[in-house]
Amino acid sequence: MPDRLKLLVLGAGNQRERAFHRWAADGLEVTLVDGFSYARYDHLVEESLPEDVRDGARPDLAALCGLAAGYHGVTTLSDDCQITAAEVAERLGLPGPGPDAARLARDKRRQREVAAEHGLPTAAHHASEVPREIAEFAAARSGPCVVKPVGAGGSASVTRVTGADEALAACETIRARGHGTFLVEEFLTGPEISYEAVVRGGQLVHSAVTEKEVVGDDCFLERRHLVTAPGRETPGSVAERARREEVPALAAGLVKAFGVADAVIHLEVKLTGRGPVPVEMAVRPAGDCIPELVERTHGRDLYRELAALTTGREMPTGERTEEDATVAGVRFSLGTGRVTGYARPVDVLRGLGSVRIAVQTGQVGRVYAEPAGNWDRIGHVLGWGPDRSVLERELDLAADRQLTLTGLTGR
Incomplete structure (x- = not known):
């Protein structure tokens, strides 16, 4: 075994602090190449190179391969860099999802065409x-x-x-x-879920279901995610329905159709009257703190498993402990107006037993109009515990406090 595993990360995106903390705790030597993400992780890695390695920027693959030659694995946490990371990994003979699967992950049209060609449902x-x-x-x-x-x-x-x-x-x-x-x-009617899964050698290994809530029929921006521990789903709930309605079989079919080799995938699905219909699939871990929710409820760290996949190591074992939760959730704060203040976590979380984390991302002075994407969220609150109804109520209360303290009108 090498003295220290070296991991090259091409692009990170937002809300990925947990990944870099985990890798550092596990002793990985991580270099991040990212000159475009709003969130910065330079202080959490061994080395940070401010280069634009997004697929659309057409980065110099030969130069990236030269950089990656001394590393044991290459991966990405960004939607925008899936093709670049997969191509570099393949050229160096390292594990990865495969360039073809990564190209499909960036093209919603081809995803639907390939699904239909393999007899899988599509809108x-x-x-x-x-x-x-x-x-x-x-x-x-x-x-x-x-x-x-x-x-x-x-x-x-x-x-x-x-x-x-x-x-x-x-x-x-x-x-x-x-x-x-x-x-x-x-327009597909029915609840939406996402399916987080580890794929090794083209086979699904571990998975989790994330229940989603969007702002409304006129705004598809996701407002809340909930993950329930295995076997704790309430009969008739969205999570239980997803397990029952053959979402795992759909995910396995898409993995095979897309030719995914080794990856942590994020599959979004609508549970319609005619069964589950895929919306899109990515060959990188989910964002929006979903890996943290999976870790709390399933005892599996998707970031640790990604590192094992990309470096060709054995998959780490995962076991729930007494400290793990029955349900974990994150709620995002969305509003309009000018940010006039800082919502201190001590004020947002006061008196709450399940919500443990409050993060404000919107800076004082910024003006928020109607949201166009994930970057238009003012912040988020995250929690876990044994009681779903309590957690849902406290997440809503904490998010409302966050908006009020920042001076925004809720959306």
Whole structure:
């Protein structure tokens, strides 16, 4: 065994502190190459290089391979760098999801096409660079549709529309934000979940279900995530329904269809009247603190398992302890107005037994309009405990306090 494992991380994104703390605690020597993420982790790694390694920036793969040659694993925590990390890993003969799977993860249109080719469920859809074609699809549907960019993440610019005019307006908004290919699809009714899973050698190894709550029918930005411990799901709950309605079989089918080799995947699914329908799948761990919720309820650290996958080591064992929770959750604070103050955690969490963490990301002076993506959240609160109803109530209370103390009007 080498004296110290070296891990190269190409892109991180936001809310990834737990990953770097875990890797440091495990003795990994981590170098981060990231010059674009708003959140900074330079102080948590051995070395930090401020380079733009996003897929769309067309980074110098030969130079990255030269940098990575001395490392035992290459990975990413960013939606925007999945292709780059997979290509570098493959060129060096290191484990990874595979470039083809990573390309699919960045292309919602191809995901739907490949799913259909393998007999897997998919929503009726059309993708095009021409807004008129998107409008024609929406006009031909009897119900509402969803318009989104093909390659963006973070719930960016996802809009519910009815008819051609609203579809055209959605395309213009997407184009103004730098995306040129549009996807329109039928609006699927039913609760949404995500399926977090470890894939090793193309096979699903471990998994967890995350229940999701969005802001509303007109805003698909995710407001809350809940994860329940295995075997503790309430009969008839969304989590229990996801297990029962063959989401694991759907995930296994998509992993095979996409050719995923070694990865921690994040699969979003709608539980519709006709069964589970995939929304999209990424070959990197979920964001939004979901790995922390899985760790609290399942006793499995997805970041530790990612490091084991990418360095070709044995998978760490995971066992729940008495300190682990029946349910864990995170709620994001969304509002409009100007941030006028700092919501101190001591004030946000006062008197609460289940909510343990409060983080404000919006700086004083920033003005928040209607949210367009995950970056428009003012902050979040996170907690865990034995009672779901208590946790849900306290998460709502803490988030409301956070908004009030920052001077914003809740969304």
